[in-house]
Amino acid sequence: MRHFKIWMFLLSLSCLLPKSGASAQLIPGQGSADWERGRREYTADVLRDYNATMSAWRAAWQRGDTAALADFYGTEAYFVSPEQQVVRGKQAIRHHLARGGRVVDLRTGLTDFVASERLAYAAGPFWYQRETNGDLSTISGTYVVVLVREPGRWRIRSQVFTVDQPAASSQDAP
Numbered sequence: 001m002r003h004f005k006i007w008m009f010l011l012s013l014s015c016l017l018p019k020s021g022a023s024a025q026l027i028p029g030q031g032s033a034d035w036e037r038g039r040r041e042y043t044a045d046v047l048r049d050y051n052a053t054m055s056a057w058r059a060a061w062q063r064g065d066t067a068a069l070a071d072f073y074g075t076e077a078y079f080v081s082p083e084q085q086v087v088r089g090k091q092a093i094r095h096h097l098a099r100g101g102r103v104v105d106l107r108t109g110l111t112d113f114v115a116s117e118r119l120a121y122a123a124g125p126f127w128y129q130r131e132t133n134g135d136l137s138t139i140s141g142t143y144v145v146v147l148v149r150e151p152g153r154w155r156i157r158s159q160v161f162t163v164d165q166p167a168a169s170s171q172d173a174p
Contacts (some may be wrong), residue, residue, distance in 0.1 A: 046115035050122060050147065053154045058106050061097070070094035074148060074158045080160040082139050101132030108143065120147040120154065126161060140164050 002169065028160050051071065060068040073079070079087045087096045106128040126144045128141040141163040147154040 043113070043115045046120050047113055050113070050120050053147065054108070057156070060106065061103050062100055062106055066094050066098040069097055074150070076157055077156055078158040080159040082163045103132045104129040104131055114169065118149045121145075133141060
């Protein structure tokens with residue numbers, strides 16, 4: 001009877017734990033292949049969440065909806081713009097993005113992705129066109145973004161954009 005009570009207590013505790021996006025369950029005593037498979041399944045689950053979050057982020061940016069866009073950032077988020085301006089905090093990021101002109105098209109790629117229980121790191125190329133005062137400019141480079149899992153969703157903790165430098169022409173050489 002005592003073991004049954006302990007078992008029921010543990011079962012009730014498991015119902016109180018937050019549910020993660022991972023479908024894999026790792027059981028002590030399983031082989032390392034099972035642990036590796038579980039880690040890959042968890043990473044795939046987080047990657048799906050990341051893709052959904054960043055797709056909605058891109059859509060908000062292209063719509064020019066800075067209120068919706070700011071909601072993707074945590075309260076203390078860091079944003080480093082393609083112009084290398086460092087902005088900290090959700091509201092400051094919102095104001096910065098509102099001043100940046102209208103994004104006509106935004107595309108991102110993914111070349112690196114790592115996930116843990118609370119953090120997701122992604123990096124890759126980006127490309128977008130921005131309209132400012134009727135002028136259209138194309139900006140491309142590499143981004144790095146770190147997301148933090150908050151209750152019920154992922155938020156951007158840090159986001160850095162670095163712009164590709166134009167290739168030097170042979171005329172520029174000394």
